[in-house]
Amino acid sequence: MRKEQLISLKIILTLIFSFHFFSCKNEKINKNTQFSYYDNTNNLVFKKTVNFEEFDSIYYFYKNESIFKKGKQNKNGEKIGKWMLYDQTSKLREIREYFCIKGKSEINRNWYLDKNEDTIAYNKENNVYNQKEFISGTLGHRNTSYDKFTFLTKDAISISDYYFGYAYCGSPLLREYDSKIKVIVDNTYTLTKDFSNIELVKLDTFQHAKIDTIHNADFGDYDLNKVAAFSGKFKTTGKKTIRGLMIEYTNDFITKDSVKAYAESRTYFEKEIFVKNPNNN
Incomplete structure (x- = not known):
């Protein structure tokens, strides 16, 4: 077989392998990721869930498509670890630390941040997350935990x-x-x-x-x-x-x-x- 034919064959095989690899990879990602959408929309994502072996990563989105909050939950759907909450301009405004205690998730500590993303002792704003779907997620207390x-x-x-x-x-x-x-x-x-x-x-x-x-x-x-x-x-x-x-x-x-x-x-x-x-x- 001529040298030019060998080179062409290698290129074709490489392209076939690459296509197969990335197709399998995308298929795996799609199987492990679920989306839910805002009512009456087909492409405006409300929530994304990415499944891992021991936990799931959760993402919620505003209607302007910026992220509202993200964090992890265990396989029973209980929040764990640190969750990050953002305003509609994508500024980090709050961190909540969750522990799952005897099967139920509890807020262990939380920290409020101002518009410059600096920690503040007390949150004076009534509604940082100004969208009706997320207002109920506002905590009843406004103090940062310094424990x-x-x-x-x-x-x-x-x-x-x-x-x-x-x-x-x-x-x-x-x-x-x-x-x-x-x-x-x-x-x-x-x-x-x-x-x-x-x-x-x-x-x-x-x-x-x-x-x-x-x-x-x-x-x-x-x-x-x-x-x-x-x-x-x-x-x-x-x-x-x-x-x-x-x-x-x-x-x-x-x-x-x-x-x-x-x-x-x-x-x-x-x-x-x-x-x-x-x-x-």
Whole structure:
């Protein structure tokens, strides 16, 4: 066979393979993606769902075709992780963090942003998402959450090292009742992602810094009733997920019957850390 014929044959085979590859790829994408549309329209997308093995990515769109919000949900349709919400000019205006607790999705923390996409303490605008389909998605409260969890440890540590972190209740819901905090951590690493087995797991409790006798951390100007250090150590190597919660509590809550009672609020956290063997580089 002549050289020119061989070259032509290779080109034809390459084109056939490329067409087949991209056709299969597009078919796979179409099978894993669903669209729903606004009423009385055939091409104005209201919602897009992209299916993955362990979760689905969800996108909602304004009628001007800009994105309203996006985030993930589990296979039971419950929101998880951080959801981003935008105004109709495509400015990021809010972030909501969801945890699925015992099978039900809860807003764990949220952050409001202004038109410059800077975090603000309080949202003064009545309706940022000015479209009737999305007005009901506006939260009843307008305060940004300043509760935070800070890990002082790197994302990869040796199995011989402890991890360290601290929790700060920057948005106390029970502040008028002289509330304090404690941090509950699963250092057995058997707590499920939705915390459904929390009553069955041995948990470590770390009290607020004012009475903490384990870490003796210097928190400077922090309210020592509202900050707590926590720590732990791993017994095996590999990727680990630390799960826990900060509990703001008081024994001085006044009920509708004017009786003092215990009350609490909970904020959850999780953190992935890779634990390595010090003998392996």
